Amino acid sequence: MNALTLAIKNILYRPLRSSFNIILIAFSVTLIISSILINEQLKNHFEKNLAKIDLILTAKGSPLQAILCNLYHVDAPTGNIPVKALKAFLNPRHPLIKSSLPLSLGDNANGFRIVGTTIEYLDWYNLSIEEGKQFTSNMDAVLGHEVAKQLKLKIGDKFLSGHGLVEEEDNDHLHHNEFTVVGILSSSGQVSDRLIYTPISSYWLIHNHHPNEEAVNNEAHDHTSESHSDAQIVYKDSLANVDQSISSLLLRFNGRNIQTLNFGRNINENTDLMSAYPAIEMNRLYEITGSISDVLFYIALLVTLLSALSIFISLIQSAHERKKEISMMRLTGVSRSFIFNNILFEGLLILLIGFLLGIISAHLLVELLGHAGSLKNKYGIHGFAFYRSELYTFALLLILVIFASLYPSYKAYKVNVHESLQS
Secondary structure, three states, rough: HHHHHHHHHHHHHHHHHHHHHHHHHHHHHHHHHHHHHHHHHHHHHHHHHHOOOOOEEEOOOOOOHHHHHHHOOOOOOOOOHHHHHHHHHOOOOOOEEEEEEEEEEEEOOOOOHHHHHOOOOOOOOOOOOOEEEEOOOEEEEEHHHHHHHOOOOOOOEEEEEEEOOOOOOOOOHHEEEEEEEEEEEEEOOOOHHHHHOOOHHHHHHHHHOOOOHHHHOOOOOOOOOOOOOOOOOOOHHHHOOOEEEEOOOEEEOOOHHHHHHHHHHHHHHHHHHHOOOOHHHHHHHHHHHHHHHHHHHHHHHHHHHHHHHHHHHHHHHHHHHHHHHHHHHHHHOOHHHHHHHHHHHHHHHHHHHHHHHHOOOOOOOHHHHHHHHHHHHHHHHOOOOOOOOHHHHHHHHHHHHHHHHHHHHHHHHHHHHHHHHHH
8 A cells, every 4th residue: 555545545534524624625726716717807808808999989977887888898878979079080180099980889689789880890809700791781780709609690691689788578679670690700709709780870770760769768778869861881981971979989099198198188178078098997997806806815815724724733633643553554664754645645635636626616606607697798707718827826725735734744754653652
């Protein structure tokens, strides 16, 4: 019998004590790994969808809401802004603005948000068409990869859209105009995988017969309530010539200087528009979520230290209870190193079993949260992702458990055979 086999038998001989230590390790690992998975995926999600956007122009409201809605599509629009109020920012010869992108938001199809925009959107987010083509006329729809997969739509299929940002069970709330699928995007790992794109003028066409719709559902449904037309806007250059409203205008600056730093403040103070800097608002959000994440990490670290302490006490007791057994083994010719390794292996086995249970539990937990809490659809959070930090967690636990096992192993190693048998 080798030291590892004997360590396994020692663990099985004390099932309650061993199980308690394993559960402590598993619980601490679950907390740490879950925190890593959620934080890393949130960070990746936010960074991918910033798309180097410097400023967002929207209706007055919450700047963070404007960012979450127009960049990450997880909140409602702040309201409408007339195109005529944006003409200066749509000017291709504007001295500060390199490019701009209009958005109209507020509808969904089977729970997936519909984004009214112009053909420049694909270049802004480095998206590519996997199948079909880009939209060219009103009621054309380009589907994100995940949308096409989940709704099982293909090129040429038709579907209806609904009011608001969530799926409606009542068909009376569906629009009568049908969208036609003309393209499907390649998977990008961005929020675009879960969006449907159409010309911005499709929104005006859909709501041509619903002049009072915004008054009924202003919070979750953000469309023009002014004049309606059958204009067909596919390219941004044609937008300035229509008398309509949109949800927002995304801007990129030519560079960074004192003028661009004051640009947003001047808009907020001197116009009816609201400007929001994505970088500033996301830093605020990181501060909020970072504080929560830190609390979870410290709780997990405390549980981890308690786990190491529990293993230390358990192995000390085991070595004390087995003094006579160890002495008898020594009399039969077993070496001191065998005894030392036996106790050390016992601690390492508890760690290994607890870590495996913890890492499996963490990934399953995040996967369940991703589905149950809609985190997968909104933020792309799922349990089937792996990060290098998980290995660092194992290394940290390994060091703690080795330190916790060394003294008990040394005590067993130094057992005096003569004194132990006499007592």
